Amino acid sequence: MNAFKTLLAGLVLAASTVGANAATYYADKVINVNRGSCTGSDYGCSVNDRQNVNNAVDDSDSTFYALGFGGDITVGFPIPLLSQQTISAFEITFNRQVGHDEAAKVFSVLNGVESYLGTITNFEGENSVVASGPFQYIKLLDVSLSVFPNTTSYDGFDLGAIKVSPVPLPAAGVLLLAGLGGLAAVRRRKTAA
Template sequence: MNILKVLSAGGVLALSVGAANAATYYATDVIASDPGFCDTTRDGGACSKPSRYNPDNAKGAPDGRFYSLGLTTYNDDGSVDDEGSITLGFGTTFPTQQDVSVWEVTYNISPTSRHREAVDVYAIMGGVETLLGRLTNLNGGGKVLAGMGFEYIKLVDATLNEFGRSGTTSFDGFDVDSVSVAPVPLPAAGLMLLAGLGGFGVMRRRQKKA
């Protein structure tokens, strides 16, 4: 009976940890948005479409609707002229490291395509911005690790910085479909170890009572 109780306690711990790992948060609030540059010389009329520049499109799970950040442009001295960006909240503050995933509607483009786009991902805590990494649409999906707690995620278009004006046909920058935050998944061995530690704790309590 004691062994069964120990195994049961360990199983409950493993399940609770697994449930915590499964929690995924999608953006619920637009904290700020700053439209970047839209190049009307190569947009085919898309710059005049309001649906591309509705920041609410970046909220929620991926659904095909998107927010175009606009190109971040630079002065001759390298300083930022126009910054295409959006800052998103998730209805909670994250105290520990998390995986941050960003969906772009043109991910996995053809290797021969020149419609290349990039974005810098920042975590914000107490007004302090920390760069987490840069993502491009050249692969199937984008994820960065936030190794600290944060309140918000900020996305800043980095298309021209990454590819240069001649290296892309993008006219209004990175297109954000969705942003999600989820705990870093523990490997199966880690779950088993936690379960074992939980069971060990139960055994120690029983020995003390005896």
């Protein structure tokens, strides 16, 4: 009986941990920023308030911060992210022209150690990477010129927002839920007996 109670408590704890991380969060603070270069006109480099770094962590979808070629930005979230997460960066390019290609490397940061997660672009469906471990911050590094040498971009990746959301329940999570259902069934039977 004691063993059963311990097992049940363990399963409930695991289930509530899954629940606690099931929310979606947006980056809400700038930790560090190194602005890259802009090869456009003075107007082009400043239009749309694109040099305002707070545009990357505000709650508006239509504001953005242009990283500049080779620029980077590190952002934080409302809570530390402890479980596997999908990281999506939203790039905003108004009236995007063919050839206006931009890319950024994505890193997770934990206790000052950076882990490369993948490279995202401003092509539809290429804006997400997965972090399989815990992290405090996410860092984006513009690599538009090395990935797209012929791009018409003049100031690199335009960052509108960064969202983290839980990876869909892995097989272990499904098994866990099945196990909880099984235990509930056992309990019901015992009560009935």
